[in-house]
């Protein structure tokens with residue numbers, strides 16, 4: 326079975342982890358935290374990086390640092406990973422769901438404009454599967470209304486919007502370093518920003534807002550600290566980052582070439598103003614594909630190819646059906662989110678896929694398409 330995604334650990338990960346063990350620095354102190362944070366900030370083109378335990382915590386920290394709380398609204402795409410919506414719910418604020426665009430698979434800037442209210446405090450722009458959101462209209466609107474823009478770049482390590490890397494565009498940007506991400510620390514996350522005050526707030530919030538004296542706390546923080554061991558793996562990953570990103574793009578080009586012209590298969594978006602990093606190589610199965618998505622995934626599995634269905638939109642999640650004070654609200658139609666959620670799947674996407682594996686996957690897709 327060719328798996329959907331595996332970590333690529335071919336650099337100095339083991340050497341750096343051994344160094345942590347030998348030095349007895351295995352908790353959240355130690356040199357690798359600072360080294361990893363600086364290297365990752367540089368990679369993104371941001372001034373600061375604040376590491377944390379995972380991408381969900383990174384989103385929660387960014388929202389908390391922006392001062393989001395009960396009574397506020399946060400605009401997010403309905404077609405999203407559930408951590409985006411849950412992180413808003415954790416703050417007590419209400420997620421406001423907007424539809425996506427079929428040509429980028431990202432939140433529709435016009436939908437964002439239509440969803441703004443006097444209570445809107447933040448927007449989370451999730452760069453879906455590695456393709457950047459069209460940020461300019463959202464940044465402009467947000468600046469005029471005093472709204473904080475938080476990128477969710479969990480899936481977009483190294484992706485670019487008009488020459489700027491994701492992670493350097495919004496006021497803050499959340500990252501995940503889960504095992505299937507382009508750069509991984511096993512579990513892990515970070516928030517990048519170029520604002521020194523926000524960086525300071527993020528550092529305080531992730532570490533219980535220790536005060537002066539130390540055990541006098543003036544705010545309620547969290548323990549979201551990354552360990553030195555995770556950061557050691559992270560540093561080795563950042564050292565290999567340009568190559569990991571380049572492999573993702575090379576693999577996608579190969580797939581695009583091999584799947585071009587297969588009836589009913591829509592290959593991933595690539596807007597002229599963006600550089601997709603193809604975290605996952607997603608395809609949409611259109612009406613003229615002979616199988617529905619479930620049948621296609623089963624048929625691929627029979628041919629030794631693993632795949633995953635796209636996200637299930639937030640406005641259809643059973644978890645939010647129960648009564649709750651800040652239940653996600655829908656403003657506007659959700660046709661694109663539903664179409665993406667129903668028709669999309671992603672194919673094996675590890676950075677270290679070989680050309681032969683990509684050919685095998687593409688042959689399986691063509692085979693089930695009857696080509």
Ligand SMILES: Cc1ncc(COP(=O)(O)O)c(C=O)c1O
Pocket residue numbers: 379380381382406408409451477479480500501502503513514
């Ligand atoms: C877009 C997005 N945001 C947030 C997260 C949450 O990150 P984590 O799993 O590290 O908590 C993920 C995924 O895994 C994601 O894909």
